[in-house]
Amino acid sequence: MDMARIPTVNLNLPKGMRKRKQRSGKTYYYLETGTDKRKEISLGDDYYEAIKKYADAKQTNTENVAVLTLKDALTAYFKSRKYLDLAERTRDDYKACEPKILEFFNDPPAVLETIEASHIQEFMEWRGAESKRRANYEHSVISIAWNYARRKGLTNKPNPCEGVPKFELKARDVYVDDDVYLAVYEMACDPVRDAMDIAYLSGQRPADVFKMDETAIKDGFLNIVQNKTKAKLRLRVEADLKIVIDRILERKRKNPVYSLALICDEKGKRITQDAIAQRFRKIRKKVITKYPKMATVLRNFQFRDLRAKSATDIFEKEDIKRAQALLGHTDPETTEIYVRSVSGQQVSPTLPSTKIRSAIISRAS
Structure with a gap:
């Protein structure tokens, strides 16, 4: 039988x-x-x-009919058109969250139907002990994957991330002054200098800087479609920006390989954001050795801070509308918050009464 x-x-x-x-x-x-x-x-x-x-x-x-786990939900989302349509950098950031999520939720595999808000809270406390910022990001990825699983009918269970708060983080408030900028610029290689110049003069996010191509330059404008917001900008190629782009194009003509990318390596090939970030960190270490008194501010200097420097410098020399337009913000209040977080709000001193003012003036004479 x-x-x-x-x-x-x-x-x-x-x-x-x-x-x-x-x-x-x-x-x-x-x-x-x-x-x-x-x-x-x-x-x-x-x-x-x-x-x-x-x-x-x-x-x-x-x-x-199936024992679907959180790993299954993540795998389904990472294969979905919803995920594949995201910008490459965003896809990489989301995928980088997977190892830590699975370290917590896949040993043993956590079945979707058994995961409660309390488990998400435990994950946040566990992950937050190492990095609160990464914990917040991974919380978002779990939530996105869970909602996708619900839409696809893989589970009917409510999203356990809802009601579990993320960590409150301070906004980054680094302003790179000219001395710090020039200290790094002085020791940088040509690709890093090109990237710094374009990032500062254009005021764009790193992801948007490194996707810029010659083909985007038409009729004296550099056409930009921002990855994050899809905002469209037409940046005039004039003044210092024109000098930088002309310099880049002239050097590219001498390279053995010709790429349409604006930011290229020494051989003429497109260079990635990660590759520049690695070079940037190595250069920064050398600068710290040369200028030990600037060590603290140099360690805080990240490539992405050039966008804040650009916005702040424009705001202080011109006005908020000009900074708003360059950054691609739809609301001037967003730009004001962004600028004030790095440089502080501009204020005027107290206007004294006539008697007190007279006393001040008499002491000065």
Whole structure:
């Protein structure tokens, strides 16, 4: 008499569902029909869609046929068009959150239906002990993946991240003064100098700086579509910005490789934001050795601070509207908050009464 074999693998697959890895490396899922010929119905190569098709075939709900974990939800989201349509930098940032999330929630694997708000709170306390900022970011990624899983019908359980507060963090308030800027600039290589010049003169976020191409320069304007907000800017290529771009183009013509990217390495190839960041950190260490009295401010100087320097310098020399336009903010109040966080709000001294003013003047004469 034949006895059914007790499964020891693929325990997240419901009864009658099988998976097979093909020579191509892809895994496909099948539903046994129960006929004598062991006929199977193909459910495709996507696990989550296969579970839904299985549930439809069995006329039941997905939570009744599969043990879906938080890892499953993350995997589903990272394969989704919603994720793939994000900017490359955002995708990389989201994916970088996965290891720590799984370190906490995948040993053993945490089933979606068992995760409560209290578990998210425990994660925040555990992760926050190392980095509150990263804990907040990973909280967001868990929430995004969970909401995606709900929309796809992988779970009906409410998002446990709701009601679990993130850490309150102080806004970054670093202003890079000219001496600090020039100390780094003095020892920087050409690609880093190019990147610093373009970032400061354009006032754009690093991600937008490193995607700039020659093809975006038309009729005397550098056309920019910001990754984060999708705001469109037409930046006049004039004055110092024109000097910098002309200098870059002239040097690029001498390189063995010609790339359309504005920021290139010494061979003429497009250089990434991460590559410049690595060079920037090495240069900063050398500058600290040369100028030990500036060590504290130099350690606080990050490439992204050039956007704040640009906005602050424009605000102090001109007005908030000019700074707002360059940064691409829709609301001037956003620019004011941004600028004041790094340089402080501009205020006037007390206007004294006539008697007190007379006393002050008499002491000065």
